[in-house]
Amino acid sequence: MGYAVVLGESLVDLLEQTTGGELIYRQAIGGAPLNVAVGATRLGGDVRFVGSLGSDVLGDRIAQMLRGVGVGTLGVKRVPVPTTLAVTTFEGAEPTFTFYGEPPSYALLEPADVDTGLVGGADVLYAGSISLLREPFRSAARAAWAVPGPVRVFDPNARPTLLPDAAAVAALRALADEFCATADLVKLSSADAEVLYDGATPEAAADHILGTGARSVVVTCGARGAYTATPDGAAMLPAPAVTAVDATGAGDSVMGALISRLLADGRPADLAGWQPYVRFALAVAGLVCERPGGAVAMPTNQELIARWGALV
Template sequence: MFVVGGESLVDLVPAKPGPAAERQPVAGGSPFNCAIALAKLGNTTGFLCPISTDEFGDMLLAPLAAAGVDLLIKQRVDAPTTKAIVTFNEKMQASYVFERGAERAFTKEGLVAALPGGVTLLQLGGFVPIEPEDAAAWLAVAGKAIVGGATISMDINVRPLLVQDEKTYRDQLSQLLDLAHVIKLSDEDHDWLEPGMSIEAHAQALLARPNCELVVVTLGEEGSLAFTKATTAKAPIYSPPVFVDTVGAGDSLMAGVLTALAEKQALTPGRLGTLNEAALVSVLRFGAVVAGINCGRKGCQPPTRAEVDAVLAKG
């Protein structure tokens, strides 16, 4: 089983352009999106996150169930669903303001107990490193997964507006990155974390951490990069016939990359770093198609495996 840990929330998205536009709720959250994308690509997937008893919690449960994601924390919580107020720039790239709630309504002991046995991959990211008590709980979850033989992947996905204490955040993120075998970040994450450093140098610094074997960097319209200690690869984006927005694009790409790695029998410590350039290009290409199809839809609506295969079959 693949397990994704981290936040679920409701995006409050403008129904039409303009600062005074009415907002409509859409289920979201980076780990939530990734879990759904993984399941729709054919992976047995569990999601580790509390869900509220409120009506927005009902909204979050529906797409998880439709995709076949196993909700690992069965008992719903009274805290209100976390909300993200979304705005778009002229390129329809999203930015967010957050009101946190139910996705933090856990204990370390509860999270660790909810992680099942037989986990092959634990994917973390989003809000996980932000608060000290949360980071400690997720570090314990990752420790249990590693003891069970799981691969750890981390989507950095910095949320600067939520970071109140930058040093603490960086320290907590660093502890999690030291456990990760696969690390994904965007060029915007890179610019915030290591301003003035080249992406290539940043990738090599991540690869120098104790367990990291593969680094994936998304570059927006410029495509994506993959780095191992042995080689580097680059792939372009896949442009859908009609572009709508970028909500969930990075989450969808991450799900595609993890799926492609698993199908190459490479999503295992010791094997991730052995892929050659051509294999890494094909991994990035698969992820790009997953992300590109998603960008042809409003909000995060990751594609099925059949939809991805149909695009790839066209060359």
Template sequence: MIADQDRTAEGRLLVVGSVNVDLVLAVPRHPEPGETLAGTGSRRSPGGKGANQACAAARLGGDVRFAGRTGADADLALDLLRRAGTDLSATTQVPGSETGLAVVTVDDVGENNIVIIPGANGSWTAQDVHGLRSAVEDSDLVVSQGEIPAAAVDQLAQLSTEAGTRFLLNLAPVIDVDETTLAAADPLVVNESEGRLALTALAGTTAPEDDAATVRLLREAGVRSVVMTRGARGALVVADEEVTEIGSPAVRAVDTTGAGDAFVGALAVGLARGESAAQACRRAVRVGAYAVTRHGAQPSYPQQGDELPA
């Protein structure tokens, strides 16, 4: 069970990132290029990697402030964040913009493909992030992702470094952030393919096929700590010299959409509470496993009191 926690006793999280509406299309299988395929259903729900991670953390009892940018049509996109008790005072509406849109196709075995229209998420600038300085200074952990412009992420990493606030970067998708931003990440959270791309960008070398070797090389290239998510195989963590493998519970997946964000949100809560990366990952893989057994992104995330897979 997830024990009830007093929010005032929790580490303070600032999540800066994207907020979308997800248009989810159910399909028997993913279409081939040029193929027209009949779907079996559709629904709209809140999404966006930043909003997802903030929502996952808040539903677990985290003290979460979310900074996002939306259009005027943001009621659905922010609904579950509000219900989870997320502080949205740093989330702003961008005149003339639409809220970001993600078109997600989910097949019969739960695998997904996603196309994103950034909308207001693409309007973030370094100056916008500079306006969050006091929020960064007031936080114990700052979290961001790759669905806002690289200049904004770079500025956030710089502010976090100047404030002495720990910075978690989920480099998903992989964007062209500065090397100093990758070096500031503690941890850098990537999946297998993102980890290889990050290593190529940071070290200029082709990454090995072995995941453990990739995370070790990222650490040697200057990243403070690395967490690699590996779906049903769990995660790898390297904070010092040792690579720790964290297994994931075996579950029947119905929809993998947003499961990685559930993992990151849970990881962030644990780190903000002062847990080690390995300790936080052990809960995070269970939260991710819980999420894939339900449909949607934010609607699938556990709340305090929900029983997680063992």
């Protein structure tokens, strides 16, 4: 089994919760790409995280957490700015994120910081999320994406609080299309689809993304499951029934699970090949939703078997 390179942001989530009648914020290490890296690692994958990390005590905690889980950190660049905070509020189990920290600690990776040998030797390369909204990270991601060799997986992870107007949405749509055009897999949520493609349904968004040149698309739809599309067909796969307490990181766990399967078994050739991968990923996400969210919610294979048995 080879390794995956996950390129993107790490930060600290402050998760809103009520304790003893008082509203407090629980600190949790997060950032979609970091969650993906941790998720794939806990499922048995060999993952190297590439990104910039603040030089403060919170950055130290993130680095320590990554090493403790087993994520490779040789591609991490420490930068002299405070670690970005994402204040997370909820309506039910669904989170809304507001980001604090300028410049963002996660977006200071430069093209020269990208080890092209590390990227080229990978079986899987992940790029995406909010770090793509800022330079110099965007140029660094383009440099990594241009390296031949890995299976390329992309997640736009559109956050409305970072898209203040129609021009910002249009710019992200164009950027997403650029990465989708050469992606082997694009994973996005139904909420991402609505933001990026003018209220598009999962089906319409998947059609658009396949039209750019992407080889497969998975659109997560919360409790409904995931819409999976390839040039040879499409299917809506149901999610297992759970009582969700926190959906933070659920979509990231889907991507982490898909990367773990790509590392173990390679890229499927068609829709039929993708379906067991996506069913496995939905089982992972279901278990994540039953736990307080963030990277710490990512399960192991043993935990999946204990929860779902033959389902996985």
